[in-house]
Each structure stands twice: as structure tokens, then as C-alpha cells.
Amino acid sequence: MKKSLLFLLLAVTTSTAAFAQARPGGTLTSKDYTGGKSTDSGNTGFGVKGGYNFSRPYGDDIPNGSAYHDFHAGVYGQFGFNNFSSVMVELLYNRKGYNSDVTSYNGTQQVKTNQATKMAYFELPILYVANLTDNFAVHIGPQVSLLTNAKSGDKILGLAENGFNTVDFGGIVGGAYRVGPARIGARYDLSFGKIFDTSTKFNFAGSTTPSYNPSIHNQVIQLYVSVGFRQ
DSSP states (O other), rough: HHHHHHHHHHHHHHHHHHHHTGGGOOOOOGGGGTTTOSSOSSEEEEEEEEEEEEEEEEEEOOTBBEEEEEEEEEEEEEESSSSSSEEEEEEEEEEEEEEEEEEEEETEEEEEEEEEEEEEEEEEEEEEEEEEESSEEEEEEEEEEEEEEEEEEEEEEOOOTBOOOOOEEEEEEEEEEEEEEEEEEEEEEOOSSSSOOOOSEEEOOOOOOOOOOEEEEEEEEEEEEEEEOOO
């Protein structure tokens, strides 16, 4: 994971420098990405981002549950109405999860191991951004998420047969500090939908006794770096 993040940051930094050098003066104007139209805002633009996830669901108790660490990455576009207000839309690949005790059966013997339940989502946040200063902004808004796959340890889990809800929705609040074309930010990602369908019983890990999934929701603290092209 660390190698992936280092590669992402190196790639976006290199691409930004190359793009800037390719233009006279090394900068973009708003007309370069608004179809020839200009805005009164310095916030209009687009870019790439990536960073670290600290994920720990809330809700029912999870047996010996603990936080899970992973990453997110994606792209964003932003349109400024003025120097204070703008709207930012992102498309992210976001990995969430948790560690917990998992029960399996070796013949008739019950075995417990602590494993990570890992979930990969494609997410679409739509955020209102307010510039409190020239370099610091806060953002807030809803997001919708689509679960693409899940694993327990290294084992791929079928989404339907293990009771996962494939569509989630939630909210985001956070802030970012701008340093040249880059932003360093942090945010809180809270899901309102449940990770699992809790209305149906499932048989887990060879058990002959059906049981319900826990009623839990995703929550993630994210730290990220983004690099953008703006006026």
C-alpha cells in the first residue's frame, strides 16, 4: 500500500510539472477548461488526489473489532461561483473495512482467527466548498457509494450470499490547505446506510446455525494530497 501511495504522489507531481512547463508562463487560465468561458473564481479546475484511510465502523459491537488502514485515490472537478463558494465533484476508489474475530469450523471444532474484512467502493461525493482564507477551505456534502468487491483476509466474499449491501450513501465534512497547485486535506466520511443486510439470516464459515450480520455503518478518517490545474 505504501508503494502505491508513493507511486501515485510521484506520478501526479511529475505530470503537474510537465503540464505547467508545456504552456507559456507555466500556468493555466480558466478559459483552458471551461470551454472558452471565464469565471470570477480561482477555484475552477480539475485534478487528481490520493491518501490514507483510517476506517472503523460504528453500530453493533464487532467481536474483537479494531481499525483497518488502507488508501483511496481518484479525480475531481471543481467549479467556482466566486472567490468564496464553489462546488466540487469527485470520483474515488475507496477501500474501507475493519478487523474482527472470524469463526470457522475444522470438522466439528470451532476455530477463531482475527482477520480484516476489506471492502472496495467506487464513490461519488458532491461537495460545497467555502474558502475561509486564500489558502484554507472547508467542504461538506453527500456521497453515494457502490461496493464492487469484499474480502475476508485473502478470501473473496460473494456480496449477495454474504449479505452485503452494494449501494451506500452518506456525508463528508473536511478541510484542505492549498500550497501552490497542491492541497493537503483531511475529512470525515460517514455512511448512513448499513454495510450488511440485517433482515436476513446467513450461514457463515460452514456453520449449520443461521445468524444475522451485525448492524454496522462505515466511518472513515481520510488524510490526502491532491494536485490540480486551476486558474
